[in-house]
Amino acid sequence: MSVNTFGRLFRFTTWGESHGPALGAVVDGCPPGLAIDESVIQPFLDARRPGQSKFTTQRQEPDAVRILSGVFEGKTTGTPISLMIENVDQRSKDYSDVAKAYRPGHADYAYDAKYGFRDYRGGGRSSARETAARVAAGAVARLVIPEVTILAYVSEIGGDAIDMANFDASEIRNNPFFCPDAAAAKRWEKIVDDARLAGSSVGAVVECVATGVPAGWGAPLYAKLDSELASAMMGINAVKGVEIGDGFAAARLTGEQNADPMRPAEGGPAFLANHAGGIAGGISTGQPVVVRVAFKPTSSILTPQQTITPDGQAAEMFTKGRHDPCVGIRGVPVVEAMMALVLADQKLLHRGQVG
Amino acid sequence: MSVNTFGRLFRFTTWGESHGPALGAVVDGCPPGLAIDESVIQPFLDARRPGQSKFTTQRQEPDAVRILSGVFEGKTTGTPISLMIENVDQRSKDYSDVAKAYRPGHADYAYDAKYGFRDYRGGGRSSARETAARVAAGAVARLVIPEVTILAYVSEIGGDAIDMANFDASEIRNNPFFCPDAAAAKRWEKIVDDARLAGSSVGAVVECVATGVPAGWGAPLYAKLDSELASAMMGINAVKGVEIGDGFAAARLTGEQNADPMRPAEGGPAFLANHAGGIAGGISTGQPVVVRVAFKPTSSILTPQQTITPDGQAAEMFTKGRHDPCVGIRGVPVVEAMMALVLADQKLLHRGQVG
């Protein structure tokens, strides 16, 4: 099956392939009366846009978004918002080899196994290019949750982590890695460039913090805030792990170490820690919501790899094309978008049920 | 909002609280003609049942399941299967303190913040007791996927991991920890017993492997097999992290190290590695599907903790009641159940769309 819709009350549906004429999203369930035009969405697409440094793919795409419906006189009308982004720099010839053999680590074999054939140009529907549609939809979602501030950054590349003592949010947009630690950003230049020059790739971890989420959002038990976030993040291309709060580290703590004690305070409790990442029982606690996402290294590398052809013959291939040496970097705006989309949905769900 | 249904074609809805008269699940979309009666479901509930060793809560529940609908002459009819489990050993008096103050780390505060009040007896709906309903539903799901074998086990407790060199599947049911490494099980006895005696708790990691999943299951892009698994697992009580395949470790590999090369073989490719955990582009590859799940230490500990009361006063509390010193242990049958439920759903979805 194909399920290209995400969300329950605030929903979006994406469409499009890497090398088709365009891609897009239809955002449905957005409240009426929110001020919007293309300029509200474009900056988020610009942050994700390829070709902005030597550390990302050199495909040149303006990623100019166009609003085709759902907006009247500069405001959302409550009807579906159709967003379209034209593909400009698709060079299909780059991908002719991909038709003949499966790229290991990519979705090529799995799509063929499922559907019997595939649009092999640039990965077709499985290309990370689709995440542009998520980022556009996420920009709309942000309008629904003005009380929330979302900040994502790369916290680790190739196993080299930032030092939280150096954390400076204002650094994040100052380097090509969305890195909040200037010293780490410096080191990463070499790590990523070495990978790039070697035709190799490296993995990354992206952390995302949402502040301002009030206590009470979350739809237990099967659309818990954390399970929705897990679904949203694990569905991003190249993601292999998701943590809430302390995540796997919590499995190594004792109950005392993992406690988040509370003290009285104005407008809700003051928590003395946030091991839980702002979520208890699937419901937000009012603390910052913290998610950590693991991106594998890009599977497209220049080293020849053993593979097979669609008719089952042995083959060897390396991926030419234009690729990200560290796909996690451009994952940052996508992770932010998915956070916004989940929170917007949960806000509306909460308001619907509880009033 | 409250969302107590999971799945798309094969769906289940659970209901019930820790201290209500009963809990249950309604399984909908199950194919007709599958042989079933209570004895098919009961063993899975027995594996999860509390009170079977000193390492789990001493609450005594027979967890006897009753099929109330959807079965005729020993076969599923294609109509909803209602499963009910009566609560027998609920001692509400144990929980009277919980009414007066929020247990840190529990859902108490979050539920109050959301709904305005809560059933405070044993955590009410947020109690892990609800997972009995998942396990019962999961037993039905297994009938839908006879080609698949699901095996989960604890791979780490309190930071002490098993040695994969010692892995012996037949050990898993031989110790109270679902541990496949006899030596580790020995060590864990002390770790968990120390925690129990100290009124403390420890975290755990559960690993789950599904073999026999054919290539092609998965519903890209927003119900990918891995995102559905992430949602399913993160929604289990006390879970804070989910990994597919190498998970966070993949973020520390290079593209070459993370590759899963393929060689020709009968009936699909022979993969030379499985860093991807059996899923590419959200679709199964025919390799074993591998998921890893982090359980935090139980929040119920005997050490007094700072907290607040519903009317915002400072308080101190420790959790009496009867609790699991390591809730991850009893998570094993639940993780297996969720794996079965996701796979059954994806099988039907695939058959529906692709035929």
Place this chain on the structure above:
Amino acid sequence: MSVNTFGRLFRFTTWGESHGPALGAVVDGCPPGLAIDESVIQPFLDARRPGQSKFTTQRQEPDAVRILSGVFEGKTTGTPISLMIENVDQRSKDYSDVAKAYRPGHADYAYDAKYGFRDYRGGGRSSARETAARVAAGAVARLVIPEVTILAYVSEIGGDAIDMANFDASEIRNNPFFCPDAAAAKRWEKIVDDARLAGSSVGAVVECVATGVPAGWGAPLYAKLDSELASAMMGINAVKGVEIGDGFAAARLTGEQNADPMRPAEGGPAFLANHAGGIAGGISTGQPVVVRVAFKPTSSILTPQQTITPDGQAAEMFTKGRHDPCVGIRGVPVVEAMMALVLADQKLLHRGQVG
């Protein structure tokens, strides 16, 4: 497939067969804090209960409802409400013939064609007995929409319609037909009794009016208030037609005759007519919401009919058992319940999106 859940934010899932041990509904998404216990639900079940006059089936069922979850200290908690009704008077032996041949007009053949076999006792899942679960769920839904008054009645039996000039709401519970016209009720006694004595059956039309629905409920374009009502009503056993407002009569009017002009008034417009039945563009207008539902005559009749056996042989059969000579009569509480369920859902959806 089997889809036994209805609704989007306020949802219910039903389960159970005519001759199983019990049937029930799980209501999910109900707002917290609503006062409820069994006595709130029971009167609606009593209104639907069989065996209360000679004009309905003589099956004796107390239809006593039990709340198994989702309620604490007399209030809904926001978690799923499980409602169970035990079957008491199932006489399976009555239905042995049904196993051997398909009852014409019933779902017997269709269920076999779909699922390969069926629970033939009393129609199994296809029995109108399931509507007890809807009525119970509907009683919960009413709590969500205290601003709305729902009134259904039979407007026509066997082609004999009430005279609106005689309409008296207080008559509806005064006769065994839910008839608001005392004179018509008198005539219907003979019509239905004649059918009963002849082992025949007659059809009926049920009309339902909801007053107090504010303007603005409805989820265009694919969950419009009228399309949700159409789905809800057409899904009731034996229903073959649904009209909103003037319905088919509107197809015979001119634009001038069908107009619903507006005049200024306090708190919204004063409409000069209500041909539209309170819905425009799928959204409520603030006028009474009017639905009309056609029930076919019960297919269970004593006249032998030509049919076939499951293995394709010619047969003749008549339906013994205990049946309603006019199934539309007991449809009245069901139609009311479905109206309440749709409106509760739309209220929450509206609140979720628009605030």
Place this chain on the structure above:
Amino acid sequence: MSVNTFGRLFRFTTWGESHGPALGAVVDGCPPGLAIDESVIQPFLDARRPGQSKFTTQRQEPDAVRILSGVFEGKTTGTPISLMIENVDQRSKDYSDVAKAYRPGHADYAYDAKYGFRDYRGGGRSSARETAARVAAGAVARLVIPEVTILAYVSEIGGDAIDMANFDASEIRNNPFFCPDAAAAKRWEKIVDDARLAGSSVGAVVECVATGVPAGWGAPLYAKLDSELASAMMGINAVKGVEIGDGFAAARLTGEQNADPMRPAEGGPAFLANHAGGIAGGISTGQPVVVRVAFKPTSSILTPQQTITPDGQAAEMFTKGRHDPCVGIRGVPVVEAMMALVLADQKLLHRGQVG
């Protein structure tokens, strides 16, 4: 809320307003490998296209559809199919009056009541122009059900019904009314032209028959084939009633008259009648599926009507613009499309659950 998606496994989402730049549909869940290009879809849009005779609106729209995704080398890939139709002949100036007062019978007041404001140009999202997107999606749905033949026609205009004795399917495309009775078509010319010249409008009834539907499609109890059809049809603009099989007439029959007896035959029973319209218990019986749909007269008429302004003042207005004197006529391709969309979905649902 806004729900612009229809279907469960085979789903479509529409977007767009009457006077925006474009409108479209995203079809999701379509099986892979089906031969398709624009020329497969265009004829259905051409049948619905306005301005083809004096009996429909004179708005000139080429309604040229463009496939933007989901198709590769002339075949569906199993990924979402994005269909776009540009609006060419939107004359916004025609609609300036609509901003100032509510058109009675239209959705103007209801949209304002719901969303606080509205895109008043040509009805915005509530315009029947959106049905072009349904027709395009329906053309894709037909590819999924090649075994089914769908035929809709107008059976009644302004109260003047066709004579079934004159029924000739080949006539349907021979006149501007989709009328299968040449004599009735002749009479309707005058009826519709009189209405047009008088600035008035007339209602219509559309009948739709699907042959070739095998026994067994339908998803009881809350996505029954008939309740899905009722929802689909009632959601079409201007529809006020839906009947399956004999519909309301069945309410005036006895059980004997309404029976559909069966005789043995090759490949399923031979039914001796089809009062049920091919559906029993919500599941297809293998007989033709018959639906009847009532369209009200267009609310846009030249006679001045009493209304109010958005700020609650009395006003009088008549609708200028370009309108259909009988909107039911152009409803024919839309009814066919909705039939195809429901059947395609039910086919996939059945295959998913039952195999």
